[in-house]
Amino acid sequence: MIQTSFSIFEKNISRPETLFFIENRAFEGFWIWDLLEKSIYINQQFLKKLGYKKPQDKENFTIEKLLNLTHGKPLLTQILENSDNKLTLEYFTSARELITFEVEYLAVKDYLNRVTGYIFANTEILGIDPSNKDIENLTNELFAQKEIFSELEKIAEIGGWEINLKTGDITWTKQVYKIHEVDESFNPRVDVGLDFYFPDDRRKVVRALQETIKKSKPFDLNCRILTAKNNMKWVRCFGKIFRDSEGKPAKIIGVFQDITKQRLQSEKLRISENTFRGNFEYAAIGMAILDEYGTWIEVNKKLCQIVGYSAEELKTKTFHEITHPEDLDADVKLLNDLADGTIDNYQLDKRYINKNGAIIHVTLSASVVRNNDGTPYQYTYQIVDITANVEAKNKLETAIKKLEAVFNASTQVSIVATDRKGLIKNFNTGAENLLGYKAAEMIGIHTADFLHSAVEIETRKETLSLTDEDTDFEVFANLVENGFETREWTYTHKEGYEFPVLLTVTEIVESGEIVGYLGVAIDLTEIKKVEREITSLLEITKDQNERLKNFAHIVSHNLRSHASNFKMLLELLVHDHPEFKENEFILYLKTASNDLKETITHLNEVVQLNTTLIENLEVVNLQDVVEMNIRNLQVFANEKQVVIENNISKGEKVLGITAYISSIINNLLSNAIKYSKAEGTKYVSLNCLLTEDSLELIISDNGIGIDLQKNGAKIFGMYKTFHTNTDARGIGLFITKNQVEAMGGKIEVESKLNQGTTFKITFKI
Numbered sequence: 001m002i003q004t005s006f007s008i009f010e011k012n013i014s015r016p017e018t019l020f021f022i023e024n025r026a027f028e029g030f031w032i033w034d035l036l037e038k039s040i041y042i043n044q045q046f047l048k049k050l051g052y053k054k055p056q057d058k059e060n061f062t063i064e065k066l067l068n069l070t071h072g073k074p075l076l077t078q079i080l081e082n083s084d085n086k087l088t089l090e091y092f093t094s095a096r097e098l099i100t101f102e103v104e105y106l107a108v109k110d111y112l113n114r115v116t117g118y119i120f121a122n123t124e125i126l127g128i129d130p131s132n133k134d135i136e137n138l139t140n141e142l143f144a145q146k147e148i149f150s151e152l153e154k155i156a157e158i159g160g161w162e163i164n165l166k167t168g169d170i171t172w173t174k175q176v177y178k179i180h181e182v183d184e185s186f187n188p189r190v191d192v193g194l195d196f197y198f199p200d201d202r203r204k205v206v207r208a209l210q211e212t213i214k215k216s217k218p219f220d221l222n223c224r225i226l227t228a229k230n231n232m233k234w235v236r237c238f239g240k241i242f243r244d245s246e247g248k249p250a251k252i253i254g255v256f257q258d259i260t261k262q263r264l265q266s267e268k269l270r271i272s273e274n275t276f277r278g279n280f281e282y283a284a285i286g287m288a289i290l291d292e293y294g295t296w297i298e299v300n301k302k303l304c305q306i307v308g309y310s311a312e313e314l315k316t317k318t319f320h321e322i323t324h325p326e327d328l329d330a331d332v333k334l335l336n337d338l339a340d341g342t343i344d345n346y347q348l349d350k351r352y353i354n355k356n357g358a359i360i361h362v363t364l365s366a367s368v369v370r371n372n373d374g375t376p377y378q379y380t381y382q383i384v385d386i387t388a389n390v391e392a393k394n395k396l397e398t399a400i401k402k403l404e405a406v407f408n409a410s411t412q413v414s415i416v417a418t419d420r421k422g423l424i425k426n427f428n429t430g431a432e433n434l435l436g437y438k439a440a441e442m443i444g445i446h447t448a449d450f451l452h453s454a455v456e457i458e459t460r461k462e463t464l465s466l467t468d469e470d471t472d473f474e475v476f477a478n479l480v481e482n483g484f485e486t487r488e489w490t491y492t493h494k495e496g497y498e499f500p501v502l503l504t505v506t507e508i509v510e511s512g513e514i515v516g517y518l519g520v521a522i523d524l525t526e527i528k529k530v531e532r533e534i535t536s537l538l539e540i541t542k543d544q545n546e547r548l549k550n551f552a553h554i555v556s557h558n559l560r561s562h563a564s565n566f567k568m569l570l571e572l573l574v575h576d577h578p579e580f581k582e583n584e585f586i587l588y589l590k591t592a593s594n595d596l597k598e599t600i601t602h603l604n605e606v607v608q609l610n611t612t613l614i615e616n617l618e619v620v621n622l623q624d625v626v627e628m629n630i631r632n633l634q635v636f637a638n639e640k641q642v643v644i645e646n647n648i649s650k651g652e653k654v655l656g657i658t659a660y661i662s663s664i665i666n667n668l669l670s671n672a673i674k675y676s677k678a679e680g681t682k683y684v685s686l687n688c689l690l691t692e693d694s695l696e697l698i699i700s701d702n703g704i705g706i707d708l709q710k711n712g713a714k715i716f717g718m719y720k721t722f723h724t725n726t727d728a729r730g731i732g733l734f735i736t737k738n739q740v741e742a743m744g745g746k747i748e749v750e751s752k753l754n755q756g757t758t759f760k761i762t763f764k765i
Contacts, residue, residue, distance in 0.1 A: 422473030
């Protein structure tokens, strides 16, 4: 039975060409077969031909009953074997007599060009020749079949019209009057009817009518009319000419359909489709349409970027081919549930394999579009690339695991985390070891101030001017500045004893808000013990330094007395023996006596220096100190046949202590002479290199050298010797290095065995 299922054919059978097929071919009735709903519609004329004349006969007719009345091969078989859409069908009447019809049929198709039904028009009953009827009788018969037009108008809201070209009369059906919004008393003359059209469309209609009359060419126009109530409507006007037996134009018969709603819907659909296409193609996420087999039909640019394939490449694949093997089963199961109707949609985090082999993490949202029979037609995918999020999450989880490992592995460092009010939220192994409490005894039970000395907390509260209304934990929150605060506190062990800690309290900030605090503490007990020992040693050292100072005073005083006596004796000797005045040895003794006195004076100055040695540096003429030491060592150099080259100019000055500088130069020069090679030319040279804030004194020789690979690490050590000289004590370079560093300088050495040694001493200027 047709009933509401007939709406499936509404758009297709409402086409003018379909209506004309029925009007111009169904001389002996027609019937419609809906393959999807397995129902039929039979018009009354055909039923009467079969002998069914009661009103209820039409309602009780089913497709099965009609097919059972068909004689010969099954109807669908005949259709499949036929190629010209014409059949000769035999039916059993209600009286079980055979009646034969010449039938023309028209396939009704959906928008995918699939056959969804057929319209069968009975053109004639064999024995009656409809070609002998003239066009006038045929037209009268058609208009007499009011049931056909009535049914068609109800179904498709289409009206019929006719222009009698011989009389000029126009006939409209009720629906045409309704479309024009005029009463049925309205006289539809040609000129009046054309006035309803917009001027541009009116000219199109006139040209179409003229073409139809001249060339018998049917027309199909979409036009605008202005109704009698001034409403603009879109209409579809279809017309076809009929000629009389002499071949002259007799009538134009057509249909008239209000397509305003369809037009508006079509425009909305066009806009919607364009909008969808724009949103689809340029969406910030991947979007795709897949057929029922999982093959990509449509893909947007973003999806191509995600998976690395071009649209053309992707359309040759199924989703199975680019899905990570470990995720395929879960995806297929959900897709099957979607196809079966178990679920309406699904969302899944899965992995695709990019064209270059990279793993892409995505969130897939899938839904289904179904056919009229409920089977899947196609699937829509929305795909969000979450690779960056997954990688960030994995890194975060790794970082958290590392932090947790550090947190729990810190057995000697106490780490305690609290909320904003001080309630303990984390308590690591180090805190358990340090304080004697288990984490379960502290977390969610106590605030952090519970661990501190109560007396110390009260003292700090007074310092911060906090009141009794303030919690003890407010002490820590108020002390934290610039996000963290470090100071010494006193912790109380579970067993009751107190011990010092160095505690750093840091704010825990989330989204700009302080959500808690992190306290990291180390036990200072051993450090305090060492601190006390160092203090004690400093006191002892201070006392010893005072004693050494007194000893140095005594020694310098006594040496100064002996030096003065020695100088006085030389002067008496020369006075008593004037001939000794120019004696070479007496001159050397006199020079040595003067230099000894000057050295003692410098030593006395050293004794007077306190711990602020660098602050007491003075400007020293380097050339003068070098010359003095060369004079003192000249006899020794002559004995060893060593030539001393002094390239220091008079203007070179450094910051230092004269006695120290003299001692440094004397020690390095005497070593160069002492360890000169046995034969050949021997020399010691003194040069300097001036920089922006320092002067580098370079003392080089070509002596026997030092094996630095063997002795480099200990060359400036105390009591370290590197040669077989019996008089070597291993103290000179140790003293030299300490003297250089005491003046804020540095000393470096370069040496090769049997090639010589170079010392570089850097002084401040």
